[in-house]
Amino acid sequence: MANVSNIVMKFGGTSVASRDAVFAVVAIVKRYRKAHPVVVVSAIRGVTEALLAFSKCPKAKISGRISALRTVHEKLVAAIFPAASDVSEIMAYVVAQLAHAEKIARRGEFTPEKMDELVSSGEIMSSYIVSYALRSGGIDSEQIISTEIVATDDNFMQAEFMPDETERNAGKILGPLIKRGVVPVVTGFLGCTKDGRITTLGRGGSDYTASIIGHALSSKEIQIWTDVDGIFTADPRVVESARVITDISYREASEMAAFGARVLHPRTIRPAVEKNIPVRVLNTFNLGTTGTLVSPRSTGVGLKAIAFKRNVVLVNVYSDAMLFSRGFLARMFEIFARHQISIDLVSVSEVSVSVTLDDVHHLASVIKELETFSKVSVYKESFGMVSLIGQGIATSRDIMRDVSAQFSKEKIPLRMISMGASDINISLVIHSADVERAVNKLHNHFFNI
Ligand code: ADP
Ligand code: ASP
Ligand code: MG
Numbered sequence: 001m002a003n004v005s006n007i008v009m010k011f012g013g014t015s016v017a018s019r020d021a022v023f024a025v026v027a028i029v030k031r032y033r034k035a036h037p038v039v040v041v042s043a044i045r046g047v048t049e050a051l052l053a054f055s056k057c058p059k060a061k062i063s064g065r066i067s068a069l070r071t072v073h074e075k076l077v078a079a080i081f082p083a084a085s086d087v088s089e090i091m092a093y094v095v096a097q098l099a100h101a102e103k104i105a106r107r108g109e110f111t112p113e114k115m116d117e118l119v120s121s122g123e124i125m126s127s128y129i130v131s132y133a134l135r136s137g138g139i140d141s142e143q144i145i146s147t148e149i150v151a152t153d154d155n156f157m158q159a160e161f162m163p164d165e166t167e168r169n170a171g172k173i174l175g176p177l178i179k180r181g182v183v184p185v186v187t188g189f190l191g192c193t194k195d196g197r198i199t200t201l202g203r204g205g206s207d208y209t210a211s212i213i214g215h216a217l218s219s220k221e222i223q224i225w226t227d228v229d230g231i232f233t234a235d236p237r238v239v240e241s242a243r244v245i246t247d248i249s250y251r252e253a254s255e256m257a258a259f260g261a262r263v264l265h266p267r268t269i270r271p272a273v274e275k276n277i278p279v280r281v282l283n284t285f286n287l288g289t290t291g292t293l294v295s296p297r298s299t300g301v302g303l304k305a306i307a308f309k310r311n312v313v314l315v316n317v318y319s320d321a322m323l324f325s326r327g328f329l330a331r332m333f334e335i336f337a338r339h340q341i342s343i344d345l346v347s348v349s350e351v352s353v354s355v356t357l358d359d360v361h362h363l364a365s366v367i368k369e370l371e372t373f374s375k376v377s378v379y380k381e382s383f384g385m386v387s388l389i390g391q392g393i394a395t396s397r398d399i400m401r402d403v404s405a406q407f408s409k410e411k412i413p414l415r416m417i418s419m420g421a422s423d424i425n426i427s428l429v430i431h432s433a434d435v436e437r438a439v440n441k442l443h444n445h446f447f448n449i
Pocket of ligand 1: 011012013014015042204225226227228230231232233234235236237260261262263264305
């Protein structure tokens, strides 16, 4: 472990996507220089998506798409660096990365393992550029590829980190740099298996990288720099009247992330909790705000925020004869668990069990097994979920009364409801088409707008 206490600063895809954004990053890092920052970066906005799309790209279009990615990087680099020699040095690096990505795309074998190797180029390129920009701005900096630090299992595309090994690697690699006053620029999103294969931590995983590094170094603070002023009462891109939450507890922020608020990767908070590290969400493009502080401190009971998922998979399992026979639910959940599918909500009636899922990997095999003893129907696109989040809300009867009144006024049918295992979440399953309207109506009702 590093002996110097430090902060981790993560900059997301939009924060590295333009000249102004990268200049803002350099200025922000300068400002925090005395706090010995470790910087974590995402790929340039849109690049991960474009790399993932190679799995569905006809062979004839591969080179065109690679050159489009080259252009994205070249435009950025040319806008940042006035000297042609800098541009050509960086572009040589970018082109080599893209050549590797192209080779994988051409092979056409898109296993989760190969996909991780392919998408890793996004963060590898952006971290090189940001580190270079910091040096040009007079800050001693070194690019670090996180496969050397973040040790994970081999659950490709959704890997989980291994704390002990990661801590050892971070101490060995980052510790000496921090001590020398060098700012490491670490690739977000990427990890590595024991036997050296590249993994990723799931979409949006750079937030998680930041908290993994913070955990490994026992940092003073984890900062998530993004493109909005902090964590809002609802997604500000969907709810115009949403407001910044200045203080929120670990539990509430975790619940928001798990139930769809993209501002934090769902697993970001856990490592911070273990080491009691505050997490601050800040806007790269607006330094005049203090953002949101996520900490162990409770900020009182009541509704804090509304999160949503536009699409959830709803699975109904019917069995008139079997439901109340001993072990039915256990047998059913065991099948989901064995296929590593986690269930968000469960509702049980006399003859059926409904569950909602986020991740549909392996769903076909689950259904096949369930069908050996029950009737199964799956609704893939048509349902979404709205979640009300705040300490103590699930035990408040008034909230449910108000939700029902709002929904009946708006003619929004409620398909399923769950009060959560804890008392901080009420989730409502409704038609996807109603989600945005429901979020707006509930938000404006509960926040008195
Ligand atoms: P980054 O690339 O910086 O990681 P993301 O797009 O992953 O950025 O996350 C930031 C986005 O999260 C915001 O632009 C916003 O639209 C969305 N978001 C969803 N829910 C919330 C919320 N409750 N508060 C703030 N932002 C939210
Ligand atoms: N670049 C990755 C993604 O788009 C990770 C991240 O941005 O956090 O999912
Ligand atoms: Mg993100």
